[in-house]
Amino acid sequence: MTLHATTDPQLMPDAAARPIIHPVWVRVTHWLNALAMLIMIGSGWQIYDASPLFDFAFPRQIALGNWLGGALLWHFAAMWLLMANGLVYLILGFATGRFRRKLVPIYPREVLGDLFTALRGKLSHADLSVYNAVQKLLYVGIILTGVVIVLSGLSIWKPVQFHYLTSFFGGYDTARYVHFGAMAAIVAFLVVHVALAVLVPKSLRAMIIDR
Amino acid sequence: MARQRKPPPGVDPRLLIKDAAKLLPEPSRRRFLRGAASLGALAALTGCDIIDNNTSENALRVISTFNDRVQALIFNPNTLAPEYPESKITRPFPFNAYYSEDEAPDVDADKWELEIGGLVDNKKPWTLPELYKLAEVSQITRHVCVEGWSAIGSWQGVKLSDFLKMIGADLTAKYVWFQCAEGYSNTIDMPTALHPQTQLTLKFDHQILPRAYGFPMKIRIPTKLGFKNPKYVTAMWVQNNDAGGYWENQGYNWFSGL
Numbered sequence: 001m002t003l004h005a006t007t008d009p010q011l012m013p014d015a016a017a018r019p020i021i022h023p024v025w026v027r028v029t030h031w032l033n034a035l036a037m038l039i040m041i042g043s044g045w046q047i048y049d050a051s052p053l054f055d056f057a058f059p060r061q062i063a064l065g066n067w068l069g070g071a072l073l074w075h076f077a078a079m080w081l082l083m084a085n086g087l088v089y090l091i092l093g094f095a096t097g098r099f100r101r102k103l104v105p106i107y108p109r110e111v112l113g114d115l116f117t118a119l120r121g122k123l124s125h126a127d128l129s130v131y132n133a134v135q136k137l138l139y140v141g142i143i144l145t146g147v148v149i150v151l152s153g154l155s156i157w158k159p160v161q162f163h164y165l166t167s168f169f170g171g172y173d174t175a176r177y178v179h180f181g182a183m184a185a186i187v188a189f190l191v192v193h194v195a196l197a198v199l200v201p202k203s204l205r206a207m208i209i210d211r
Numbered sequence: 212m213a214r215q216r217k218p219p220p221g222v223d224p225r226l227l228i229k230d231a232a233k234l235l236p237e238p239s240r241r242r243f244l245r246g247a248a249s250l251g252a253l254a255a256l257t258g259c260d261i262i263d264n265n266t267s268e269n270a271l272r273v274i275s276t277f278n279d280r281v282q283a284l285i286f287n288p289n290t291l292a293p294e295y296p297e298s299k300i301t302r303p304f305p306f307n308a309y310y311s312e313d314e315a316p317d318v319d320a321d322k323w324e325l326e327i328g329g330l331v332d333n334k335k336p337w338t339l340p341e342l343y344k345l346a347e348v349s350q351i352t353r354h355v356c357v358e359g360w361s362a363i364g365s366w367q368g369v370k371l372s373d374f375l376k377m378i379g380a381d382l383t384a385k386y387v388w389f390q391c392a393e394g395y396s397n398t399i400d401m402p403t404a405l406h407p408q409t410q411l412t413l414k415f416d417h418q419i420l421p422r423a424y425g426f427p428m429k430i431r432i433p434t435k436l437g438f439k440n441p442k443y444v445t446a447m448w449v450q451n452n453d454a455g456g457y458w459e460n461q462g463y464n465w466f467s468g469l
Contacts (some may be wrong), residue, residue: 069462076464159353160434
């Protein structure tokens with residue numbers, strides 16, 4: 001069987017005219033990341049419960065892996081997906097110029113302005129290919145948090161082999177708090193992110209079928 | 212609404228429970244098997260719980276084996292675990308095991324001998340007075356538990372690499388297997404056994420190792436998680452086959468390097 005590039009206008013209506021909102025690599029890495037994050041967070045909660053840092057534990061019903069050993073298996077499997085996918089995303093984000101085009105510059109004045117407009121429910125979502133200033137700030141923030149959670153995680157996993165990294169995060173015990181804090185930030189982002197995607201359903205559609 | 216999930220066709224629920232139970236730690240396994248006849252346990256194992264079921268656990272174990280290889284590659288025999296000043300020692304250093312402190316083995320020092328086996332020239336067993344006479348090394352390092360907590364302790368004893376050379380162990384063998392008084396066991400890789408900080412530990416904080424920390428001898432490996440540091444050791448075998456270990460067999464990662 002041979003594969004033909006699809007050029008039939010009937011199969012690809014207005015392909016040329018329509019601006020690309022999310023190229024396929026963004027959509028694929030987005031959903032792979034979503035899967036990896038859910039597994040990492042769910043199993044991470046179970047691992048946390050084995051030796052809680054704070055005066056609370058995550059309910060077992062929402063934690064992944066049945067017991068500590070199972071959760072660790074999930075955590076150290078999904079980490080490969082998270083890291084490999086994250087690396088592809090970062091490389092393509094820089095290489096294609098998408099980060100430069102879409103995520104910077106960020107001006108505090110614009111962030112505040114867009115935030116108030118959004119809170120009054122008047123923020124325009126006509127062109128999904130352009131991010132507002134609040135989106136830019138949150139997306140840059142979550143990418144950096146992703147880097148922090150991976151590096152702090154590596155420093156907890158290998159505090160001997162990567163002891164310089166562990167020291168960078170303030171030592172083994174402190175690195176656990178950093179790792180937890182990054183998780184909390186990601187979960188907070190996730191709540192807002194999903195809520196907004198539900199409020200603006202076409203943004204969800206764009207992340208799936210790019211239209 | 213009471214809704215019962217049926218097991219998928221071709222799946223024997225009894226075998227499914229047996230397989231899943233293997234993945235649980237010993238005490239919960241026993242509890243689990245006792246309650247296994249209940250429909251509730253059956254429902255929990257079949258139907259929708261795809262992310263916690265047996266097939267995915269098997270796939271995860273394959274990845275865990277892959278992670279063993281990655282960790283063996285990451286392991287640098289010359290990288291030392293950070294050492295700390297005496298002021299940083301965690302006091303009291305925690306007792307930790309899958310049983311309570313009063314259930315810990317109470318080893319009779321006069322009868323105890325370290326049995327040596329496998330690919331070793333001199334298999335003569337070692338008594339405690341003989342071991343106490345060997346050159347002592349000391350370390351203050353961080354014990355990192357698989358659960359996440361850590362504690363800094365002070366350990367003294369014999370450098371394992373020196374001991375292995377002294378008894379004529381085959382250093383090209385792949386594993387060293389330790390057996391313990393209570394039935395606990397561990398297998399470690401030879402590169403870790405030869406790491407300069409891996410120690411046949413006879414003392415904690417310059418005192419004879421107390422019962423809580425593994426009297427008469429534990430293996431201190433600051434490059435591995437705590438459960439890979441066996442206590443109450445009674446035998447050491449140098450061999451080429453992986454004999455597994457108490458927790459490793461239940462699903463903890465085999466290499467568990469730090």
